[in-house]
Amino acid sequence: MSTRQDRVLLPPPLIYLIFVALAWALAELLPLPLAENDWTRYFGWGLIDAGILLAAWSALALTQHDTTLNPYKKPKRLLQRGPFRYSRNPIYLGFTLIYAGIGLLLHSWWPWLLLPLLILVMNRAVIVHEEAVLERLFGDAYRRYRARVRRWL
Template identity: 45%
Template sequence: MPSPPAKAALPPPVLYVTCMAIAMILSQVVPLPLPSNSWTQACGFAAIIIGQGLSFWAMLRFRRQHTTASNFNAPDELLQDGPFAVSRNPINLGDTLAYVGIAGLLADIWPWLLLPILLYLMNWLVIRPDERQLNELFGETYRQYCRRVRRWL
């Protein structure tokens, strides 16, 4: 099996938007509808709000510590508190929750079928290269952090 790229291959939003766009096209071409009601709609909106709230909280932590949130730049500091105490990737987790919320609102199976592919691509093209970079930059401190905090949840 080939190793992941040395640096993040794509910005995470590109992967999320691409998968959702493909799902929406497939939903139009070959609709596979799922039940939709006020409960599923409310859950969809809640997942979007919670997910984006988590992402914004993590972005705020980067900003307050004056370090980069970009997958293409080296961070100056390893954040371990706030949302980073729960997930090593709170922005990606938040974006995944938003994706799930949109999938619920679309009421079609295609976004759900593409979700495992999206998560695989995120792990392979974004998270693993980030982890390699953080390990090189922060060494044992990062390895201890990894033992305490899970990659996603």
């Protein structure tokens, strides 16, 4: 039976959506404007596109290797190929790029001010749980992978 610390509190996409909503609400209530120009729009959409591609590539790699995308389910294998060669959490990195792109499109400093808190929440509420599960399931193989590949980049 799992304990509270063994469970993800909220689904990761929901955590990102909550932070986008919070940034948007703060931008509306307490404006901290960021420059609005073609560069912020192009770069914002570029980050969104890059994030979608990275998350999709990562999800495809997981499904091709017959393991789960769902952080609530037990993974069947430790994936170390594709985007997982560069980041232990490429899907969350992709979500973060999407968040940053949305932040530029909101033309507000709020998403950037909230970004460290978002990373902290992801690390403590999601990633630490997933790392504990992977270490329990894959032991030394996961520890070697963790020593070789960084959590984010």
